[in-house]
Amino acid sequence: MSTLTGATESAGEAVPLADDVLQPRPRRRRAGGEGAAGRRFMVGGLLLLVCWAMLSPVLWTAMVVTKPTSIAFINPPQFTYHPSLDAFVNLWQTTDFYSYLSNTVVVAVVSTLFALLLGVPAAYALSRFPSWISVVLLVAALVFRALPRFAVVLPMYDISRSLGIYDTKIAVVAALVAINQPFSIWLLRNFFAEIPQQLDEAAMLDGCSRVQVLWRVMVPLMGPGILTAGIFMFLFAFQEYLTALILTDVHSPTVPVFIATQLGQTLPLLQQAGAASMLLTLPVIAFAFIAQRYLVAGLSAGSVKG
Amino acid sequence: MSLSRSRVSALAAVAASLTLVATGCGAGSKTSADTAASVECDYKAPSGKTDVNVLAYNSSSVDPYTNTMVKSCTKGDVTVNHQPIDFAGQVQKTTATLAGDTGTYDIIETYSFVIPQLAAEGKLEPLDDLVDEYGDEYGLDAINKNMSGAMTYDGKLYGLPMQAQMLIMAYRKDIFDKLGLKPPTTFAEMIDDAKKIQAAGEVKYPIALPLLASADIVTAYDAALGSLGQNLTDPKTMTANLDSPQSKQALEALLSLKPYMDPQVTTFDQPAVQQQMYNGSAAISIMFSGRMNDLTLPANSQYADKMAFAAPPSVNGGDVLYDTVSVDGWSIPANAKNDKDMLFEMLSSSVSEKASKASLPAAYPARDGMVTDDSMPFAAAANESIAKVPPSEPYPWTAEISNAITPIVANVVLGKTSVQDGMGKMQSEANKILTEYK
Amino acid sequence: MRRREFAVLAGPSILVMVGLLVLPLVRTIEWSFQKVDYGSPGSFVGLDNYQEAFSDPRFGKAVIFTVILTLIVTAVLLVAGYVLAVLVNGLHRAKPYVLGLLLVPYVIPQIVGATMFSWLFNPNYGGVLSYLIEKLTGAHILWMSETWPNRVVVSLDVIWAMLPFAMLIIVAGLQGVSDEMIEAARIDGASTLRLHLSVIVPSIRGVLGFVALISIMDVVRTFDALVPLSPQAVQIGNESIMLYIYNVAFQNGGQNLGLGSAIDVLLILLIVVLLLPFIRGVAKETRAG
Structure with missing residues (x-):
């Protein structure tokens, strides 16, 4: 049941399936009184500090973009100022930010759906078909996850031009599906491995075909796994810069591409790029808060345990 | 909590947060900047929906022309598309779109420096016949002949000039006045001024160059070399002059400025130098004129009202300045799919008299008689700069050689290569390229 | 499962992999033996591109820079990720909020995050952190233009972007460590350090391996972070392999697609070598399962 190193002397008890994991475990309070309280205080303080450090680039950017333009980047930096939202207003009025954002979301959602649509059955097949071909596929999926973008995307640039789909969302989606799909197989395979084969056999005795077993029996059981893989696929696609940079010109740039092309600008455009970063960041922060519990649950239930 | 219910509500929340952002402030409306003029753009529209894609980097001097074109020529079924992009992005997209039989862009922003190479490779459409046909309608005869000349290669016009950009020195008048300094006319004077500014504790690193x-x-090296009376190459003998005494002087001149420039100066492009001036962390800067108007806008800087302008100094005295003139214009790629007449009318309308006027004072329009002291705070500096510029080198190999020697110049200025070694390497790189053109 | 069923289920996925990954890869390999410009057919030049790559000192420097960055970042991610995960895992009600906050750097696109990062260190753009560091220590450090300070900034940025992922995976792994085992070790009188090193760490070995795997994959391909953070990467030896490819095949009108492709191929080989232990693990395990 281990994924990688073949470590076998693992956790002792079988790892519970997702439904159990989502339940808060009853925790025993360790004895210790005063000392424990002090330690908890220290741990809390330390974590607060870490959180602050991890968020500081975002917080500083939030300050930069709400400053008046003339002091946005002065040195030494100014810490007090009258906040204004002008950079956001200008961004919205003078650029097509709305369409960049919708391009980004559409590309991310569609490519995630396709990656899962391809990845789920493939992962299921891999988990039930012990043969050399499964080994080859899995190793290939691993290597494909690690390919340098240029090796794939520059030829895609050429190919998409000759197919006439260059500079469309279709080209970006196709590229992202190709790039992300191998990893979804990789994440999902272990969830399937967790589900006992007897279940398949029982369902097939009832007259289900393999495809029916997958959709009627496996997928409902795989909720947390598919959700986990989906969240990762979405994040990868949402963040992708090089692929969208190389495969788009005027019709479907994504927000990361837009922001990157604004980095070589002067004020006030540079401040607008900062505003764009914040507008892009806020929804994904909400996403992070919601996603974290599913990720922990999903990941511990299947994909990567030792 | 059951898994399925919480999952659904979570997804709903994510979806809601995304749509909130997408629609929260109403649909994004694209309004062109204030500088865009509304002008006549009377092309014969083709039947059916047509996209015209324009590639032009954003800067306050190019934007007026681009915005005018987008605003005036988008009508009916014809849409003129322009996406924001920085200069490095434009360079990269230009290469990509001109490669092969088809490209994305129908109209591209070009400049005199790259015209010879692109024209020699046959990547641009010659415009002479179109000028003959539409010249009267758009008053193209008022476009400065020298500037048209800069966009001409082998007797044919490949770019319709919109504006000229020359190097200009911007300096902090308040500091200069306080210390009784005059705008420097040579590098030695500039260093002197910088020393005094440093000594007075005004600015730690007074000089700012991109x-x-x-x-x-490489632009800086070329400008210094030109000011010393030397060209990069000699087209008659097809040899490079990069190991000449002037080349040595040019490199040493750049090195001599280093103590007065920010130690991270080799990471600064023009926007970064603008930022230094905005921040008051430099007192003298030399950049292309298209960057100058930004410095005078109070919205950008607290020091906006303290900026003054002069022609750049010469390196060693004499009448040729540390300078270069770049003519910006519009070109039509040879592989553009749309009707060339329509495209030409679009770019003509964007350089028409009304449109050119709207670009003032950010740009120095290519039309004669537009630039006056009233219309542009740095008009005198600009005119002097144009008058004393080193001769241009409109050869197809100029851009290629410049690219090839850039890292070597950088290593010399960074002190990683000695001047002598650097010159040797530059010379051999350049001669290698020249042999391909013999 | 029968062969036919396998084909039906895995077929579409394999088809996409072949069509959209293998074919482009083949094109890249083809280009690596050619002198080629965008949009025009290339001409065969044998091993010239590979020879050029190996004789260019920039390539060697890029490989060394990339590999060392990868090793350092991976080591930091494992240690810091583990410590952070243990701390977070010990929380009760605050846990989801802390996890959510800590995940923020991971969900921001790298190029955007690196830009935010650059505004902390670049004095020309505010540079609040470089300013504070200078105030506190008196040292004027050239974060953007000197080799080692810039390496510190780049490493910090990459760690900042990836630490949340490492922590998340390890937190997930810790859910599988049974309380009984920990209790037993405590009864045996194990110190906290021993408890972690000889009980918990070994039992989540696979998880740590996964973190190392992903970290190696991603850091070897560092590109986005360098664009805003190292404007003169070439001159100060902080050019990653990916940035080197970009510079020769794309930047400044550069068109050397053949050389770029040859380096792509070499980079893939390097990645496969680095991943070899993991590949062998996967192969062994799949055959067993």
Whole structure:
């Protein structure tokens, strides 16, 4: 049941399936009184500090973009100022930010759906078909996850031009599906491995075909796994810069591409790029808060345990 | 909590947060900047929906022309598309779109420096016949002949000039007045001024030049070489002059400025130098004129009202300045799919008299008689700069050689290569390229 | 499962992999033996591109820079990720909020995050952190233009972007460590350090391996972070292999697609070598399962 190193002397008890994991475990309070309280205080303080450090680039950017333009980047930096939202207003009025954002979301959602649509059955097949071909596929999926973008995307640039789909969302989606799909197989395979084969056999005795077993029996059981893989696929696609940079010109740039092309600008455009970063960041922060519990649950239930 | 219910509500929340952002402030409306003029753009529209894609980097001097074109020529079924992009992005997209039989862009922003190479490779459409046909309608005869000349290669016009950009020195008048300094006319004077500014404790690193190691630094070297009376190459003998005494002087001149420039100056492109001036962390800067108007806008800087302008100094005295003139214009790629007449009318309308006027004072329009002291705070500096510029080198190999020697110049300025070694390497790189053109 | 069923289920996925990954890869390999410009057919030049790559000192420097960055970042991610995960895992009600906050750097696109990062260190753009460091220590450090300070900034940025992922995976792994085992070790009188090193760490070995795997994959391909953070990467030896490819095949009108492709191929080989232990693990395990 281990994924990688073949470590076998693992956790002792079988790892519970997702439904159990989502339940808060009853925790025993360790004895210790005063000392424990002090330690908890220290741990809390330390974590607060870490959180602050991890968020500081975002917080500083939030300050930069709400400053008046003339002091946005002065040195030494100014810490007090009258906040204004002008950079956001200008961004919205003078650029097509709305369409960049919708391009980004559409590309991310569609490519995630396709990656899962391809990845789920493939992962299921891999988990039930012990043969050399499964080994080859899995190793290939691993290597494909690690390919340098240029090796794939520059030829895609050429190919998409000759197919006439260059500079469309279709080209970006196709590229992202190709790039992300191998990893979804990789994440999902272990969830399937967790589900006992007897279940398949029982369902097939009832007259289900393999495809029916997958959709009627496996997928409902795989909720947390598919959700986990989906969240990762979405994040990868949402963040992708090089692929969208190389495969788009005027019709479907994504927000990361837009922001990157604004980095070589002067004020006030540079401040607008900062505003764009914040507008892009806020929804994904909400996403992070919601996603974290599913990720922990999903990941511990299947994909990567030792 | 059951898994399925919480999952659904979570997804709903994510979806809601995304749509909130997408629609929260109403649909994004694209309004062109204030500088865009509304002008006549009377092309014969083709039947059916047509996209015209324009590639032009954003800067306050190019934007007026681009915005005018987008605003005036988008009508009916014809849409003129322009996406924001920085200069490095434009360079990269230009290469990509001109390669092969088809490209994305129908109209591209070009400049005199790259015209010879692109024209020699046959990547641009010659415009002479179109000028003959539409010249009267758009008053193209008022476009400065020298500037048209700069966009001409082998007797044919490949770019319709919109504006000229020349190097200009911007300096902090308040500091200069306080210390009784005069705008420097040579590098030695500039260093003197910088020393005094440093000594007075006004600014730690008074001089700011864009010396970005991967790009701008070669422009600086070229400007210094030109001011010393030397060209990069000699087209008659087809040899490079990069190991000449003047080349040595040019490199040493750049090195001599280093103590007075920010130690990270080789990471600065023009926007970064603008930022230094905005921040008050430099007192003297030399950049292309298209960057100057930004410095005078109070919205950008607290020091906006303290900026003054002069022609750049010469390196060693004499009448030729540390300078270069770049003519910006519009070109039509040879592989553009749309009707060339329509495209030409679009770019003509964007350089028409009304449109050119709207670009003032940010740009120095290509039309004669537009620039006056009233219309532009740095008009005198600009005119002097144009008058004393080193001769241009409109050869197809100029851009290629510049790219090839950029890292070597950077290493010399960074002190990683000695001047002598650097010159040897530059010379051999350049001669290698020249042999391909013999 | 029968062969036919396998084909039906895995077929579409394999088809996409072949069509959209293998074919482009083949094109890249083809280009690596050619002198080629965008949009025009290339001409065969044998091993010239590979020879050029190996004789260019920039390539060697890029490989060394990339590999060392990868090793350092991976080591930091494992240690810091583990410590952070243990701390977070010990929380009760605050846990989801802390996790959510800590995940923020991971969900921001790298190029955007690196830009935010650059505004902390670049004095020309505010540079609040470089300013504070100078105030506190008196040292004027050239974060953007000197080799080692810039390496510190780049490493910090990459760690900042990836630490949340490492922590998340390890937190997930810790859910599988049974309380009984920990209790037993405590009864045996194990110190906290021993408890972690000889009980918990070994039992989540696979998880740590996964973190190392992903970290190696991603850091070897560092590109986005360098664009805003190292404007003169070439001159100060902080050019990653990916940035080197970009510079020769794309930047400044550069068109050397053949050389770029040859380096792509070499980079893939390097990645496969680095991943070899993991590949062998996967192969062994799949055959067993």
